[in-house]
Amino acid sequence: MGRTMKFRARALTASLFLLAACSDRPADAVSEASAPQVRFEGSDVRGENLGGDFLLTAHNGRTIRLSDYRGKVLVLVFGFTHCPDVCPTHLLTYAQAMAKLTPEEAKQVQLFFVSVDPARDRPELLAQYVPAFHPDFIGLTTADGSEEAAFAVMKQFRVSAAKQAPRENGFYLVDHSTGTFLLDRQGRVAVLEPWGKTADQLAHDLKLLLAEGTTQP
Numbered sequence: 001m002g003r004t005m006k007f008r009a010r011a012l013t014a015s016l017f018l019l020a021a022c023s024d025r026p027a028d029a030v031s032e033a034s035a036p037q038v039r040f041e042g043s044d045v046r047g048e049n050l051g052g053d054f055l056l057t058a059h060n061g062r063t064i065r066l067s068d069y070r071g072k073v074l075v076l077v078f079g080f081t082h083c084p085d086v087c088p089t090h091l092l093t094y095a096q097a098m099a100k101l102t103p104e105e106a107k108q109v110q111l112f113f114v115s116v117d118p119a120r121d122r123p124e125l126l127a128q129y130v131p132a133f134h135p136d137f138i139g140l141t142t143a144d145g146s147e148e149a150a151f152a153v154m155k156q157f158r159v160s161a162a163k164q165a166p167r168e169n170g171f172y173l174v175d176h177s178t179g180t181f182l183l184d185r186q187g188r189v190a191v192l193e194p195w196g197k198t199a200d201q202l203a204h205d206l207k208l209l210l211a212e213g214t215t216q217p
Helices: 002-015 086-099 103-107 123-132 147-156 199-211
Strands: 055-058 063-065 073-079 109-115 138-141 161-163 174-176 180-183 189-193
Touching: 055 123, 073 086, 073 199, 086 109, 086 199, 103 109, 103 199, 109 123, 109 147, 123 138, 180 199, 189 199
Parallel strands: 073 109, 109 138
Antiparallel strands: 055 063, 055 138, 073 180, 161 174, 180 189
């Protein structure tokens, strides 16, 4: 039993670093061996010491501090606007999950799409891309396109990203971790949702987190 638990812990930690080539078929972010604990459809990671506060620029130009949203359940999706498959699938599936919540529940959930490609993903581009999936979703990037600032945020969540070699026309894709994160009302990273979760599964976990803790004033 001890060996099994140690294996699961190692598999869960390793899953946070997996990369998916967005130009090809996406890889699973978490293996079945590290799959769900007792209640969540995703993996409960509250013991993994992930996350932290940060300041980024929203697609409407406003400065966003993550801690200002305490009291809500937060979703963090790391990706980039030129991603052909993983990122749009995540956003579409979360939009479908939001539709499965009651209107009151949906008001207590905020999704942030955090760019791993800030040089291209400027606020005006995010403004065209992110709200197209759901009007309440917010795209985040660095104020000046700095990759260092973006990598600092990624490091907090153990997210990896690496540019592929550019094509002749200069276009490039970015390989990046495919897991998404759910934060509870206290701002703690609670659940890692691996690639491939359905809208029903995501809605299930959102509802569990909404039921925890205090009610938004």
